[in-house]
Amino acid sequence: MINYILKRLMYILLALFVIVTVTFFLMRLAPGSPFANERNFPPQIEEKLNETYGLNNPWYIQYKDYLIDTATFNFGESMKYKARSTNDMIAESFPVSLTLGIEAMLLAIGFGVLIGVISALYHNKFPDYLATSIAVLGISVPSFILAGLMQYFLAYKLDIFPTAGWNGFIYSILPALAIAFSHAGFIAKLTRSSMLEQNSSDYVKMARAKGLGKWTVVFRHTLRNALLPVVTYLGPLTAGVVTGSFIVEQIFAVPGLGKHFVQSITNRDYTVIMGTTVFYSIILLFAVFIVDILYSIIDPRIKLKGAKK
Amino acid sequence: MTQQPIDKDLFRVVGVNEDDSDKLAKKSVSFWKEVFIRFSHNKMAIAGLVILAIIILMAITVPMFSQYKYSDQLGVYNSPPSAQFWFGTDDLGRDIFVRIWAGARISLFIGITAALIDLIIGVLWGSVSGLAGGRVDNIMMRIADVLTAVPYLLVVIVLLVVMQPGIVPMIIALSITGWINMARIVRGEVLSIKNQEYVLAARTLGASTGHLIMKHLIPNALGAILVTMTLTIPSAIFTESFLSYLGLGVPAPRASWGTMASDGNKAIADYPWRLIFPAVFISLTIFAFNAIGDGLRDALDPKLRK
Numbered sequence: 001m002i003n004y005i006l007k008r009l010m011y012i013l014l015a016l017f018v019i020v021t022v023t024f025f026l027m028r029l030a031p032g033s034p035f036a037n038e039r040n041f042p043p044q045i046e047e048k049l050n051e052t053y054g055l056n057n058p059w060y061i062q063y064k065d066y067l068i069d070t071a072t073f074n075f076g077e078s079m080k081y082k083a084r085s086t087n088d089m090i091a092e093s094f095p096v097s098l099t100l101g102i103e104a105m106l107l108a109i110g111f112g113v114l115i116g117v118i119s120a121l122y123h124n125k126f127p128d129y130l131a132t133s134i135a136v137l138g139i140s141v142p143s144f145i146l147a148g149l150m151q152y153f154l155a156y157k158l159d160i161f162p163t164a165g166w167n168g169f170i171y172s173i174l175p176a177l178a179i180a181f182s183h184a185g186f187i188a189k190l191t192r193s194s195m196l197e198q199n200s201s202d203y204v205k206m207a208r209a210k211g212l213g214k215w216t217v218v219f220r221h222t223l224r225n226a227l228l229p230v231v232t233y234l235g236p237l238t239a240g241v242v243t244g245s246f247i248v249e250q251i252f253a254v255p256g257l258g259k260h261f262v263q264s265i266t267n268r269d270y271t272v273i274m275g276t277t278v279f280y281s282i283i284l285l286f287a288v289f290i291v292d293i294l295y296s297i298i299d300p301r302i303k304l305k306g307a308k309k
Numbered sequence: 310m311t312q313q314p315i316d317k318d319l320f321r322v323v324g325v326n327e328d329d330s331d332k333l334a335k336k337s338v339s340f341w342k343e344v345f346i347r348f349s350h351n352k353m354a355i356a357g358l359v360i361l362a363i364i365i366l367m368a369i370t371v372p373m374f375s376q377y378k379y380s381d382q383l384g385v386y387n388s389p390p391s392a393q394f395w396f397g398t399d400d401l402g403r404d405i406f407v408r409i410w411a412g413a414r415i416s417l418f419i420g421i422t423a424a425l426i427d428l429i430i431g432v433l434w435g436s437v438s439g440l441a442g443g444r445v446d447n448i449m450m451r452i453a454d455v456l457t458a459v460p461y462l463l464v465v466i467v468l469l470v471v472m473q474p475g476i477v478p479m480i481i482a483l484s485i486t487g488w489i490n491m492a493r494i495v496r497g498e499v500l501s502i503k504n505q506e507y508v509l510a511a512r513t514l515g516a517s518t519g520h521l522i523m524k525h526l527i528p529n530a531l532g533a534i535l536v537t538m539t540l541t542i543p544s545a546i547f548t549e550s551f552l553s554y555l556g557l558g559v560p561a562p563r564a565s566w567g568t569m570a571s572d573g574n575k576a577i578a579d580y581p582w583r584l585i586f587p588a589v590f591i592s593l594t595i596f597a598f599n600a601i602g603d604g605l606r607d608a609l610d611p612k613l614r615k
Contacts, residue, residue: 014455022464026471136353140596142547144554145588148574156578243462247554251574262555265470273470277463 075275086275097256107180116191138185147178238287354604368413379411423483431491439499498530532609539602
């Protein structure tokens with residue numbers, strides 16, 4: 001187990017190094033400059049700006065500085081918004097994204113498992129078809145389209161929810177739903193097929209033969225085993241919720257990290273792009289790592305690859 | 310309990326018809342034929358196939374025969390769907406019906422090409438790694454491990470920020486980490502196939518590695534490869550529209566479904582059809598490919614054989 005964890009941590013570090021290096025060199029190659037909008041500056045000032053941000057140094061010095069900065073989590077000031085450090089931006093906007101993300105994950109898991117259980121219980125009957133159709137719809141409709149449609153119909157036309165902004169719980173419902181919907185579809189599909197698989201196994205028949213009620217069997221027996229594939233999906237789910245937030249935050253004007261990330265891309269704000277990319281990478285890498293460990297704890301049948309006794 | 314004596318007279322000799330004994334109860338069908346039969350019983354998959362066929366047909370014919378071009382500005386701005394403009398027009402007065410099918414060409418082209426590149430790199434990487442084994446396999450798979458750990462979408466976004474937006478950069482960005490999944494699946498198949506007796510037999514008979522790959526490994530891994538590929542296409546189309554939405558897509562005046570949906574979303578309050586039509590077609594296409602892929606997977610699964 002310890003061997004396995006150490007090995008995985010080494011991969012995470014290697015992967016981070018690859019990401020950091022690749023983003024660094026790609027940013028250097030990128031056309032456009034963060035100061036492009038300020039061309040009317042006298043050349044001396046642009047020179048001064050380049051100097052402040054170390055853009056005049058040869059690439060290996062910049063690379064070295066950058067590696068040191070990254071290792072110490074010091075991503076420097078934003079090149080676009082004066083006197084705002086990338087760390088401040090992350091610290092300020094990440095809690096918003098985190099709230100939204102957790103809400104979306106809970107919605108996705110809750111709805112997904114519920115829909116999956118219903119369709120497995122009423123296999124090949126009307127509720128199954130209805131639930132499967134919802135799941136298929138969820139998988140097929142991209143989140144940004146769903147976000148736009150929900151904003152139009154539920155917020156603008158019917159006025160049930162606020163259209164955009166971030167001002168309390170009610171504001172987070174539509175964005176969280178938009179992010180969660182497609183993942184709920186996947187989870188429903190997974191739950192359904194693994195529930196069906198469990199339903200034909202002996203212990204379920206035994207429990208039914210004992211005279212236990214349908215739902216008791218589901219909660220006490222089937223669901224516990226059927227949820228294993230859903231646990232494996234938690235890693236991709238985290239990644240999906242994070243990336244899903246890029247656009248959904250933009251559409252609903254949520255002041256989260258995703259919005260900053262997208263804006264820093266359009267602004268060619270190098271420091272912020274690199275800071276957020278590294279930050280996102282760390283979150284995603286560790287999420288997948290934690291899920292893998294969780295999985296082996298939940299299901300003792302799984303032996304971690306590389307674990308030696 | 311009393312035992313009933315069993316009388317010999319209760320039995321009689323039926324005899325054996327020598328001609329019948331060689332006949333098979335069921336006609337033997339080849340593997341691919343059986344797959345086809347099982348696939349054709351899957352309603353969802355057939356629906357997906359029909360939808361996809363219609364979309365491809367329209368994408369080929371409409372831009373060829375339509376009276377407008379996708380970039381023609383017709384002077385009627387934001388017209389709702391009508392007899393003249395079936396899907397309405399956009400803010401520059403371009404016919405959305407024609408743009409949808411011109412966009413279908415680009416979106417499908419990007420999705421299918423990215424999947425094909427994934428296929429080629431993935432099959433090569435996976436089969437070499439699986440066949441070579443030992444240190445080569447170890448190094449190749451460690452490279453893949455590190456690359457999988459790199460968050461896909463972040464790399465794609467960073468790549469597209471650097472390259473000028475366009476069709477080719479989009480395809481490169483999509484396939485740069487997309488092949489890893491395919492490589493892993495192919496390697497798994499190769500590892501399980503290469504240790505089987507018939508491969509050993511072929512080797513003993515002096516078959517070359519190339520012959521082994523072409524005649525034994527690829528045909529047997531084909532099912533898994535096919536399913537992975539069908540499921541790669543919708544995710545490529547999805548990512549393409551996602552990136553277009555971020556403003557990293559195909560530049561104007563060309564249209565992809567993603568850029569159209571992105572434009573439409575900005576005008577949704579007043580001209581909802583500009584979002585709804587591209588949205589419907591993106592969703593239909595993703596649905597169609599997913600349904601076909603799932604159907605293929607079920608059809609190829611020997612466990613479900615009846």
